[in-house]
Amino acid sequence: MSESIFKTIDAERRGTTFEEVVSQLREMIHNGDLRPGDRLPPERDLAKLLGVSRPTLRAGISSLAAVGVLQPRRGAGTFVVEAEGPPSLDSSPLRLMASLQRFTPAEMFEARRSLEMAIAGLAAERATGEQMAEMSEEVTGMFASLDEPEQFLVHDMRFHQTVAAASGNRILTALMNMVATILFEVRSKTVRRARDLKESAEMHRKIYRAIRDRNSEAARDAMRDHLMLAQKAQEQEEADAIHQPSS
Numbered sequence: 001m002s003e004s005i006f007k008t009i010d011a012e013r014r015g016t017t018f019e020e021v022v023s024q025l026r027e028m029i030h031n032g033d034l035r036p037g038d039r040l041p042p043e044r045d046l047a048k049l050l051g052v053s054r055p056t057l058r059a060g061i062s063s064l065a066a067v068g069v070l071q072p073r074r075g076a077g078t079f080v081v082e083a084e085g086p087p088s089l090d091s092s093p094l095r096l097m098a099s100l101q102r103f104t105p106a107e108m109f110e111a112r113r114s115l116e117m118a119i120a121g122l123a124a125e126r127a128t129g130e131q132m133a134e135m136s137e138e139v140t141g142m143f144a145s146l147d148e149p150e151q152f153l154v155h156d157m158r159f160h161q162t163v164a165a166a167s168g169n170r171i172l173t174a175l176m177n178m179v180a181t182i183l184f185e186v187r188s189k190t191v192r193r194a195r196d197l198k199e200s201a202e203m204h205r206k207i208y209r210a211i212r213d214r215n216s217e218a219a220r221d222a223m224r225d226h227l228m229l230a231q232k233a234q235e236q237e238e239a240d241a242i243h244q245p246s247s
């Protein structure tokens, strides 16, 4: 794979969100410029090639990892998923429907809450030591990025993906990823207005500890509390955005 296949994203399309990264990489996979098993160039190089910041690139990669298109492997880089890899559902029909406003944010949050509570309960029963270590790492990452909301959101996404993987149920995981990816994309537009990242990091730590203690009931409760608060935070950020539009 030659690096020249990566096209710089047009300056005027370079949004503050990572959607352009997602659509460009998807297009390259669709066209066969990127094939299953290919490794993406190192983050620094790829950010330069696409003309986006590293947090934006990271968010785009996380989003594609959430729907099973890319797979970050620790210490080895990020790979295009092998064709025979774990099944994933394409989120685009859901995304389209969401954009047609058939789903309200309240419905999306309710669906996510139901799925993630079930997932957290199962993760408390089934998580491996390695998965728990990954959850702990993402929580540490959240506390380290309290002043960088976009980076915080990447750790937040990865935390939920790890808990989902730890549930051991691929159907619940695929459904959760579809719903959560849409919500994370919406959130990425307002997250820099976030006020409560420390409280959010603490709630993730509570979920992690309940899973580590193999306490399903506590894991479900902590996940419910976290997602109720996340919904309120998002509603608040959107209200702020309407009252004080950014320049």
Ligand SMILES: [Zn+2]
Pocket (backbone or CB within 6 Å): 156, 157, 160, 204, 226, 230
């Ligand atoms: Zn979260």
